[in-house]
Amino acid sequence: MTKYIPTIGIECHVQLCTKTKLFSEVDNDARLKEPNSCVSPVDYGLPGMLPRLNQEAVKYAVRAGLALNSAINLESRFDRKHYYYPDLPKGYQITQMFHPIIGEGYVELPNGNKVRIEHAHLEEDAGKLSHESGYSLVDLNRAGTPLVEIVSMPDIHSASEARDYTKELWRLMTYAGVTYGDLYNGNMRFDVNISIAEEGSNELGTRTEVKNLNSFRSVERAVEYEVKRQSKLLEKGEKVIQETRGWSDATGETTGQRSKEVAADYRYMPEPDLAPIRLSSEEVEAEKQKLPKMPSWYRSKFHDVLGADLVEVLLDYPQLMSKLAELTSNNAAVKKIANLFSSVLLAEENTSLLNDELPTKEQLLALVEMNEKNELSSTGMKEVFLKFFDPEMHYKDTRTIAKELGVVQENDTEALEAIVDTVLAKPETQKAQEDFKAGQEKVLGFLVGQVMKESKGKANPSSVQEILRSKLS
């Protein structure tokens, strides 16, 4: 059987989390709002309305570009892209066809491969239609939301790499703080271009475009499906048709939507209502200064302490990473807290806590310190950690919480010896003491347990073991 190599390029639309829309001054955050309640006369496409460029969106776009290791074009322009659809009130979308704000760049995947960015541009989002039986409803809350569209070069050659690329884009954009990154609500959407060619061939096959994917998993599955589908066609001697295809998560299949040959002519023209965007290199530099720490920074910082796997897991949670970054002077603390994050916070039953405020640096450092001083067992540490998220407790300091929970361990040797003596004096431990002296190591566990019981769990088990050994030798 012939082996086919896929070639994949991805376009990604990122909704920017600016306060207001790209060309009007209405609220850009339509979450939990009534349909058509965040719409200005400009977004509604009334006659005589003119776009008014939101400078915050320009700054966000610059920041997005810097996150993509891209050149920022100091002069960029807007163009109109025309098509008729009820989600597009003006009959054209204001975009940047000819002179985009973001130039060539690249995204480095966790495996070290680089995917080149062709360009990225600023544009406005369209509204949303919901189709009912016999009629359709239009919601223009999203119309005019600023988008950055990131266009990659066809540098991706497998489904898993396509997933990694989209995930890495998501990380870059959320770390840069330019989007809420809520995939479920369409904050980032992916159009994936896929073609296959025989291994060793210099020519690319005919590509199809799967539009509007909104999760990394569906990007991966859609690529897998398309590669299989296209391979089967070629095996049968048939041709792949250049077309746009839709994806269904439910069926796990792509289906043809419209053929590119009859695709709309968008009649691009320069937007005459807006002056070109002109930036100074000082303005770009200012944005560079504002750019938060990016995944690559965390990777190089934490790779040796935590290992690549744990770093990759935690990278999905920018807030956890930035919390760890607060602890960087203390590698042991980073390691312990990172483990708590992954074992406690990311455990399925606790993921809702991720929406809460994280513990303070002081709380976390105290937690680690108590553990290191044997004042908290690893179980105790977990218990205290969870209480950091308890609305009744979270404002208290670590020691207070540990005391209130009664999990501070007894490390005072004299006090421990007294407890051990009490236990050794009890008749029910006499047999075990004799057995131990006779060489039966395993009964030591029983004795330790008895001491722990007597101390109501506060004794440090390894200290207890030590005391028992010396007393019974």
Next chain:
Amino acid sequence: MKIANREQSAVELVREALAKAHEYQDEYHVFNWINDDAIRKAEEIDQRIAQGEEVGKLAGVPYALKDNFLSPEGESTASALILEGFNSPVTATAVKKLEAEGAIMIGRTNLDAFAHGSSTENSYYGPTKNSKDVERVAGGSSGGSAVAVALGIVPFALGTDTGGSIRQPASFNGVYGLKPTYGAISRYGVVAMASSTDCIGFFTHEAEDLDLLMGVVAGQDKNDQTTLPDFYRESTAKTVKKVGIIKDFDNEAVNSEIREALKRKIGTLKAQGYEIIELEMPALKYALAAYYIIVPAEVSSNLSRHDGVRYGYRSADASSLGELYENTRNEGFMPENKRRIMIGNFVLSSGFYDAYYLKAAKARTLIINEYAKAFEKCDVILTPVAPNPAFKLGEKINDPVAMYLEDVMSVPLNLAGVPGLTVPAGKTKSGLDLGLQLVGPRRSDRTLVEFAKVLEEVK
């Protein structure tokens, strides 16, 4: 200041204007809508004056508004069926500024639908008649506004000029018509024709009134990012010494009475000691062609929003989304609108863009440079506005190219963004109005207005 020289009460002024508006309406069809409620605003202003309150520079002055300006007063129809029933929630910046100074809108004037035309015959509501001869056109597209001033209904009217739509009807009706520098006045709230050439301007009886109006209305607007930083009030008029004339415009295609009017005016200026500079401006011959590519392109784009989905007219006869668009737009637009939409779509089509739009944009740059060169040699240019005086109704309506040729001397200014001012220049033997246009470099609006006052005195 003649329009602010209040010898009558606001109520008297407005009542008189409304009476005239009604009196002339049947014969001339100046208005799409007459604002009888205007009288209430006049009463308010008189009360404020009586109470000693301060009122604006235009308090109680009635004016006429071209029906492509948005305001909640009356429907804003742009003389097109597709906007019938459209009550705007938004007020145009220009209207806001006038009203803030107390001006009172007494009616919305007729125009070629969406300002597409040079005669006001393309109005869905029928043509406006010329103020001197009702068998002739008012000119266009701001025909209603020009005639409203010419008939003495109002002392001033608002218009828009995309390729001559203020200057040509002003010359056809013997009034002043100013198309300011592109970007001098906010376009916010004015139904767009071609965004890169649309200008808001005025019709008046006196040149001096233009100065007052520019002082009120011009200026930067955050809602129109193509407006220039305020310059009018700060600028000083340059003393004109050298007047340019364009050799190429003195040809057989221009009506002889217009050429004579220009020669007379030049003679007078020479006698007054002005230097007359003959200019060669060969790039202007590309202007009409470039204009009728760039403008339809922008028109087709700007009119895309009229789809019957959100406001205005919607075809009753549609069973699918495609039909809703097709039927609404087919029924709602006038033939000239459709012609320009089709030309625009054609020149923007993929594969044609470079050959048409891009080439026209290059020609536009040549024209801009040509004006810059000309104004190194002279202070202002004096030319005819149009090749002919007001023509007969129906004479050119079926010959779009003949109609477009009417714009040959007015459109170059719009492509270059320079200001132009129509000044009355006597009458033809048969009594039709003649006008000439003064052209200056960008931001020379005040110079033009001041020089128009000089011409007024030397006539």
